[in-house]
Every structure is written in C-alpha cells, then in structure tokens.
Amino acid sequence: MSIRSMIESVVGELELKKRWRQLKARKKQLPESHRKAHDAVERYLMYSAGIADGAILTAMAEDLLDLFEQGAADGTPVSAIVGDDPVEFAEEFARNYSEGAWIKKERARLEDAINSITDGDLDKLDHRKDES
Amino acid sequence: MGKQMTEMLKGTLEGIVLAFLTGNPAYGYEITAWLRSQGFTDIAEGTVYALLVRIEKNGLVDVEKRPSEKGPPRKVYSLNADGEKYLEEFWTTWGFLAERLENLRTEGK
Numbered sequence: 001m002s003i004r005s006m007i008e009s010v011v012g013e014l015e016l017k018k019r020w021r022q023l024k025a026r027k028k029q030l031p032e033s034h035r036k037a038h039d040a041v042e043r044y045l046m047y048s049a050g051i052a053d054g055a056i057l058t059a060m061a062e063d064l065l066d067l068f069e070q071g072a073a074d075g076t077p078v079s080a081i082v083g084d085d086p087v088e089f090a091e092e093f094a095r096n097y098s099e100g101a102w103i104k105k106e107r108a109r110l111e112d113a114i115n116s117i118t119d120g121d122l123d124k125l126d127h128r129k130d131e132s
Numbered sequence: 133m134g135k136q137m138t139e140m141l142k143g144t145l146e147g148i149v150l151a152f153l154t155g156n157p158a159y160g161y162e163i164t165a166w167l168r169s170q171g172f173t174d175i176a177e178g179t180v181y182a183l184l185v186r187i188e189k190n191g192l193v194d195v196e197k198r199p200s201e202k203g204p205p206r207k208v209y210s211l212n213a214d215g216e217k218y219l220e221e222f223w224t225t226w227g228f229l230a231e232r233l234e235n236l237r238t239e240g241k
Contacts, residue, residue, distance in 0.1 A: 066204060067181045073203020074161050076177050083176025088138075093182045096189060 012055070019058050026065055030072055037078040038068040041090050049094040049101060056100025064093065141172070145183055147222035150192065150215055157196075157210035160184055184209060192218050 030038060042064055051057045071081045082089045098104065152158070152166055164180045184207070187193050192215035197205045211219070 063185055067178060069204050070160065070206070071177055073200070076161070081177045083179060084174065085138075089176055089178045089182070092179060093185075096182060096185045 016054050016058050019062070023058075023061055023065055026069065030068060033078050034068045034072045034081075037082060038065065041082065041086065041093075044087075044090045045094055048090065049097060050103055051097055051100040052102040053100035056097050060094070060097045060100075063096075141175075144226070145179075146187065147219060147226065149180070149183060150187070150211060150219045150222065153193065153209055153211045153215070154219065155211075157208050159198075159206040159208050161206075163209075187215070 027035060027038065042061060045060065045064065046057075049060070051060065067081065070076075071078075148167070149163060152163060158166075160177065160181050163184070164175060164177050167175050167180065184193075188195055188209070192212065193209045194212045196208045196210070198208055200206045
C-alpha cells in the first residue's frame with residue numbers, strides 16, 4: 001500500500017466515522033415510534049444485507065434514516081412507511097446496495113463459471129445424446 | 133393488497149412511477165399519495181422510496197434537493213432522457229404482455 005493510499009484510507013475512515021456520529025444524533029430526533037421502527041429495520045439490514053463496504057453501508061444507513069425522517073415530518077405512520085410486510089420492504093430496500101455485499105464476489109464467480117462453458121461443451125453433449 | 137397484486141406490481145411499478153413523472157416532477161410523498169389515489173391503496177411509502185433510490189442510481193431521473201418547511205430537504209425527481217427511453221421500452225413490453233395475456237384469456241373461452 002502506498003503512502004498516498006494509506007492516507008486516503010485513513011481520511012476515508014475518519015469521514016465515515018463522522019457520518020456515523022451524525023446519523024446517531026439524527027436518529028435521536030425521531031419520534032419514538034419512527035425511531036423504534038427505524039432501529040428494527042436497520043438492525044435487520046445490518047445482518048441480512050451482508051454489506052462489507054463501509055462507504056456503501058453508510059450510504060444505506062443514511063438513505064434509511066432519510067426515509068423515516070421524511071415520514072415523520074409528513075406525519076406518515078410507521079405502518080404506511082414499511083407496509084404490511086416489513087421483511088419484504090427491508091429486502092427490497094437492501095437490493096439497492098447489493099454492489100457492496102460480500103456475496104458479490106461469489107455472484108461474479110458463478111457468472112464467470114457459467115459464461116466460460118463454451119459451445120464446444122454443448123456439441124459434446126449433443127453428440128452423446130445421438131449415440132444413445 | 134393481495135399477495136398476487138404485490139407480486140405483479142413489482143415488475144410494473146417502475147414504469148408506473150416513470151409515467152407519472154413525465155412532465156410532472158414530484159417528491160416521494162406526492163408519488164405515494166398519487167398511487168394511493170389510483171387504487172393502489174396499500175402501497176408502502178418505503179416501497180416507493182426504495183424504487184426512487186433505484187431509478188436514481190440507474191440514472192433514469194434527475195434529482196433536485198429542495199428545502200422544506202418541516203423535516204429534511206425534499207428530493208424532487210424528474211424524468212430525464214434515459215428515463216424517457218426506458219419508459220418507451222416499458223410501454224412496448226407492456227403492450228406485448230397485455231396483448232398476449234388477453235389472447236390467452238379469450239382463447240380459453
């Protein structure tokens with residue numbers, strides 16, 4: 001790692017820490033019901049979304065908080081924000097950040113593996129079928 | 133909203149929202165309120181929000197932040213050229229699907 005990239009990563013870490021502190025302070029401002037709902041969805045996302053990239057994780061947390069802050073400001077009740085299926089809502093929400101998920105590497109590996117299977121292999125398969 | 137409706141809406145909500153935004157910039161709450169007025173009464177605000185985050189990421193809309201009297205600034209979404217292209221494709225696909233399904237229904241009688 002070069003000195004420059006080391007400095008950049010430290011500055012990046014500090015920037016993220018600052019954003020998390022701001023998030024924490026904003027959460028406290030939410031009305032109780034919205035805060036409880038927000039915390040429950042956030043907890044679920046932290047476990048289920050499997051996001052390994054700190055910057056994307058932070059962006060996801062900020063977007064989620066924006067939603068609940070806006071809902072609270074508009075007087076939208078929690079039930080109308082998350083709908084009848086909170087898990088479905090959380091999963092749908094998380095899909096927007098899948099580029100930061102640890103599973104991304106495995107997805108790419110699966111795609112590469114499938115794409116590397118050539119027509120030649122298919123010809124062999126047809127051939128075998130003809131013989132039987 | 134029934135399970136079937138939720139499933140079917142998943143594939144079409146994007147087009148519906150883009151169609152609403154045509155010539156009509158709006159923010160999340162307005163979009164949800166309009167959808168409810170159109171009969172999608174149980175649609176969750178969060179579902180619409182997740183969709184807006186997605187179409188913004190995919191570059192189909194332009195976003196402008198406007199200060200609001202209460203709460204955080206509102207993000208106002210407007211359709212851009214890529215969004216128009218996407219919407220055109222959506223209507224073509226929808227036309228195909230609707231025609232095929234109608235044929236299936238009438239053939240069955």
